[in-house]
Amino acid sequence: MAYRNIIVTRNIGISVHNYQLVIGNEDMCVPLEDINCLVLEHAGIMISSGVLQRLSENGCLVYICDEKHLPSTVVLPMARHSRHFKMLTAQLAVTKPRQNRIWQQIVKQKIANQAMCLKLCGKKNADQLYNMTKKVQSGDKTNVEAQAAALYFKSLFGNDFTRGDDNGINAALNYGYSILRGHISRSIVCYGFEPSLGINHHSQLNNFNLADDFIEPYRAIVDYFVYTQLHMEEGKELSKEMRYQLVDIVNYDMDIHGEKHVIHHAIDKMVASYNSILMGNKDELEIPELIELERHNYE
Numbered sequence: 001m002a003y004r005n006i007i008v009t010r011n012i013g014i015s016v017h018n019y020q021l022v023i024g025n026e027d028m029c030v031p032l033e034d035i036n037c038l039v040l041e042h043a044g045i046m047i048s049s050g051v052l053q054r055l056s057e058n059g060c061l062v063y064i065c066d067e068k069h070l071p072s073t074v075v076l077p078m079a080r081h082s083r084h085f086k087m088l089t090a091q092l093a094v095t096k097p098r099q100n101r102i103w104q105q106i107v108k109q110k111i112a113n114q115a116m117c118l119k120l121c122g123k124k125n126a127d128q129l130y131n132m133t134k135k136v137q138s139g140d141k142t143n144v145e146a147q148a149a150a151l152y153f154k155s156l157f158g159n160d161f162t163r164g165d166d167n168g169i170n171a172a173l174n175y176g177y178s179i180l181r182g183h184i185s186r187s188i189v190c191y192g193f194e195p196s197l198g199i200n201h202h203s204q205l206n207n208f209n210l211a212d213d214f215i216e217p218y219r220a221i222v223d224y225f226v227y228t229q230l231h232m233e234e235g236k237e238l239s240k241e242m243r244y245q246l247v248d249i250v251n252y253d254m255d256i257h258g259e260k261h262v263i264h265h266a267i268d269k270m271v272a273s274y275n276s277i278l279m280g281n282k283d284e285l286e287i288p289e290l291i292e293l294e295r296h297n298y299e
Contacts, residue, residue: 002036002059003298005247009240011044016054036264037061037182039247041069059190061182069243070171071178076189087192090278100139102277103200105285106216107140108133111148113220113290118155120292121227125155139200145216156227171238172230176222176246177215183250183264184218185211187271214270217287218254218263224290225249253296254288261288262296 008014012024020029021038038060040047052075055062062075115129129148136144153161157169164170185208188195198209206212226232230242253260256269266288276282 002034003251004030004034005037005039005250006030006035007039007041007240007244007247008045009041011042013046014051015048016051021051021055032058032060035060036250037063037179037247039063039065039071039243041065041243043067059186061186063179063182068171069238069240070175071182074182074185076182076186078189084192084194087275087278088194088197091194091197094278097138098277099199102274102285103140103213104136104138105287106199106213107145108136109287109289110145110216110219111136111152113217114148114152114223116290117220117224117227118152120224120290121156123155125151156223167232168236168238169226169232172226172232172242172246173222175238175243176226176249177219179247179249180218180222180263180267181208181211181215184214184267184271187264187267188214191271191275193271193274214267214274218267220290221252221254221263221293222246222249225252225293228293248295251296253291253294255291256286256288260291260294260296263288 006021006023008023012027015022016032019032021032021035022029032054035055035058038055040063052062056075056077059077063071064073064075066072111129111133115126115133118124118126118129129152132144132148135142153163161169185195188208188210193210195208195210196206199213201209201212203209225246229245250262250264252263254263254266255261256266261269269286270288273282273284273286277285
C-alpha cells in the first residue's frame, strides 16, 4: 500500500530511474510503488511529462501549488477503470429521491463528526450539534448543514472567526481540505465515476462536484487536526512544517462500523459503497466517523 507523501519546496529536478523517483542529484530516491502523493511547492521545479505519466501509472496524486503554497492543480490517474460507460450510465439514472437520501446521510454524518470534534477539543455545543443531526431531512431541505456550520466554527475557533477571512487558520483548513479533495477525486476516477456528476453539488463550472459531496464528512478531521496540532494563534502563518503535517493527514485513522481505517482507505470504502448503491446492492454509504487522532500503524 502506498503511504509516503512527498513535498518538494525548492528549485530542483525530478526524474525516474529504476522504478525510483529521484529528487535532485539523487538527494532522495523513493520507490514509485510507495508514493501516495507528491506536492510541488516551487515554481522552478523541473518535471517532465514522462515522469508525470509514470507517477499516474502507479496511482500517485500530484499537487501543484500556487504562490501561497495552496494546491491549485491536481494531476489524477485517468482511465484506470474498464467500465467507465457503465458507471456513467448508472450515475445518470439515479433518481432524485435516492440522491436526496444519500445527501441526507452525508449531512447527518458531517454534523455528527463536527459534534465529535467539539467534544474531543473540550468545546461547548457538541450536544446541540448532535441534536441537529435529528433535524436533517431528505435532501437537507431546511439547510441544517449551514445552521450547524455557523454554530460549529464559532464554537471551535471563537466568536470572531469567519471562514472567509484571510488568516492562518483558514489557510490551514483550506490546505487540508485540498489534500483530502485530491485523494477523493482520485478514488472517484479509479472507480470509473464521472466526477462532475454530483449528488448535491451541480455547478457547471466544477469538474469535481462528486468529490465536493464526498468530502463533507471528512472536513472535521482537518478542523480537529488544525485546532489540536497546529495551534494557529491569531496572526500566525501557515509554515512549511505545518504543510508537511497536513499532507500527512491521510495517514490518520477514522472509524467505519467499529473498525479503524486509514483515511485514504476509508475514502475508497465510501466511494465503493456508492458504486454498490448505484448497482442496487446497498442502500447506504459507508461514511467514516471521527475518532481521537491516531496515525495509522502500517504493519
